[in-house]
Amino acid sequence: MLRWGASTPSAWKRGSTTASATSKAEGAIMSEILDQFDRIPGPQKLALLLLVAVGIFVAFYFIVYSGQQEDIDRAKSRLERQYARQAELMAEADDIERVRAEVAQQCEWQQVFVERLPIGPQIEPLLVTLQQQAQIAAVSLEVQDISGASSGRDYMTIPMAINVQGTYDQISDFFYGLSRQPRIMNIRNINLARSASTRGRADEAGGPILRAQFNLATYYTDPESTQGVEACN
Structure with a gap:
């Protein structure tokens, strides 16, 4: 006894026939395209190939390369900002060291001043x-x-x-x-x-x-x- 919806040899045959018909149709279309391409004169055929190559290149540029380039540009911009910030921090560090050196020098002079002219009568x-x-x-x-x-x-x-x-x-x-x-x-x-x-x-x-x-x-x-x-x- 067969259950409802189960595959049968006749169903397999119909599916195989449909797939075969589809393949034949696609093959006929490709054959027609190739025949038409063969009938194109040589110079026009070369121009068409160049046009197709340019189209592929343009598609690659806009679909793949342009997106990657935007990522690269963003990364470069971020890196440049980091370099600029690093330079600012290094400059600030140099300023801090310079200020510390000046403060130390002032404290030395102050110590000499206090020894020579003390604060209060002493x-x-x-x-x-x-x-x-x-x-x-x-x-x-x-x-x-x-x-x-x-x-x-x-x-x-x-x-x-x-x-x-x-x-x-x-x-x-x-x-x-x-x-x-x-x-x-x-x-x-x-x-x-x-x-x-x-x-x-x-x-x-x-x-x-x-x-x-x-x-x-x-x-x-x-x-x-x-x-x-x-x-x-």
Whole structure:
């Protein structure tokens, strides 16, 4: 018993006949085209072949190559933008390094400035420095007076009256030590005389004991005028 819709030998035969008829029709069409092509004169045939080749090339260009070229152009444009951005970043990095170098240089200058012209009076460190230099030079030191600070154009001045006692060489060493200090010190009105308390005797190192009286002025900057100094700390 055959089920509904099942293939039968007669159905196969009809399908085979239909396919054969279709193939024959296509073959007849191709034969007709080839016959017509053969009847075309040689020069026209060559021109037709060239026209077909051009058509194939144009079709390839618009269908395949143009799409690929657009992708290539987009990729090149993206790459150029990346190169440009990379150059900008490198330039910014160079600027950062240059700025850092300038800041470091400014901080070095600032450190020298603060050592020579400290922020605030800094009286105690100054007295320690004077005492240390007196010990190094082997002189006796007496700070007689520290007057009130007076204001200058961009700085404040601290005047001091000082006495030192020792031989000429010792006093010279003391003044030399002060001149080598980072902080600015201005020595004026030096009065050098033989010490009355040691008149008639000499120091163990030789030479008479002298007494030097002088005025010392040192300077400092107002903290309010040094904004930004802490940036280097």
